[in-house]
Amino acid sequence: MATSQNPVLIDASLFDPAVIKPEVHAFNQKLMDIMKGAPKWYQVGAAKYREMRARGETPLPAATLLDSAEATTIPSRDSGREIPCRILKPTNGKPVTGVYMHIHGGGWVLQTEASQDIVLQDIANTNGVLMFSVGYRLAPEHPFPAGPNDCYDAAEWLIDNAESKLGATLKYVGGESAGGHLSMLVMLHLLQHAKSEYSSFEFKGLILHFGAYDMTWTPSTYIFNPPDVLVLDRDLMNHYAEAFLPGMSYEEKRHPGVSPLFADLNSLRGRLPPALFTCGTFDCLLDDTVFMSAKYQMAGAKTEVLIVPGGCHGYCMYPKDTNGAQADIAMERVAKFIGTHQ
Numbered sequence: 646m647a648t649s650q651n652p653v654l655i656d657a658s659l660f661d662p663a664v665i666k667p668e669v670h671a672f673n674q675k676l677m678d679i680m681k682g683a684p685k686w687y688q689v690g691a692a693k694y695r696e697m698r699a700r701g702e703t704p705l706p707a708a709t710l711l712d713s714a715e716a717t718t719i720p721s722r723d724s725g726r727e728i729p730c731r732i733l734k735p736t737n738g739k740p741v742t743g744v745y746m747h748i749h750g751g752g753w754v755l756q757t758e759a760s761q762d763i764v765l766q767d768i769a770n771t772n773g774v775l776m777f778s779v780g781y782r783l784a785p786e787h788p789f790p791a792g793p794n795d796c797y798d799a800a801e802w803l804i805d806n807a808e809s810k811l812g813a814t815l816k817y818v819g820g821e822s823a824g825g826h827l828s829m830l831v832m833l834h835l836l837q838h839a840k841s842e843y844s845s846f847e848f849k850g851l852i853l854h855f856g857a858y859d860m861t862w863t864p865s866t867y868i869f870n871p872p873d874v875l876v877l878d879r880d881l882m883n884h885y886a887e888a889f890l891p892g893m894s895y896e897e898k899r900h901p902g903v904s905p906l907f908a909d910l911n912s913l914r915g916r917l918p919p920a921l922f923t924c925g926t927f928d929c930l931l932d933d934t935v936f937m938s939a940k941y942q943m944a945g946a947k948t949e950v951l952i953v954p955g956g957c958h959g960y961c962m963y964p965k966d967t968n969g970a971q972a973d974i975a976m977e978r979v980a981k982f983i984g985t986h987q
Contacts, residue, residue: 876958
């Protein structure tokens, strides 16, 4: 039967540059000014750049480590090594109701499990969850599939051990940028696992901030062209991909185990957990979130999408009171999502 109703609805006003607030423009301009003329990680080498960031010598500040965080390790599938992880529990007396497996961003090359203590502690305190941040191996020293395998190992370990060793069951997985990509891969890995104890596991929710879901790049990666680098651009994305997926052909990059946008989600209909996707409109990965969230909805999964006008890449990783960053909007939405999906 013909109908005039459009089944795919998008609020176009959210993508209109005219609705971006002046303080957001000012925040983005400040970031561009900071990055202007600064060395890029591939120019000095990943290892040296990580050292520079740890000393506060890069545009993004050095990580602030909290005494409330606990360093730990879990077994790896590879003999002779363990996976470093970081635990942050509520410090405000809230009881822990579940474990949130967090996967950090950084282009599969930068950052560690200890890069976001302040933000993760805030999530723990607000939502009564135990944050379990995974220190997966980084490229280029450890290219694909090393990083994803560490995340898979962490997810399986948490399914087997979280309740007995951490006092709560695994409920959520999520991350930012590369962490969003890896979180989606973790969910797909578990649902398609040969062992029923993993394939039958049900996350309460995925929390995916500005993830990269197509390693051959979506149109926004080519179209987004601010006057100066705003955290991330196609040049940086290309160098991240070269480090993470060295020698991989175009077709190989489109394998669902590499680019989850190409996964057959419809074959998993009825099994996909609820998901929250967020992204700002001043992010070269905007189309990744729009496309992936649309496919997720097409497969019948409960899907929430937060589009933040003018939000830059990494917008939710700043303290909530940072004027113009809009991290507060994302954290409020995360709290609502976790509260709904217990």
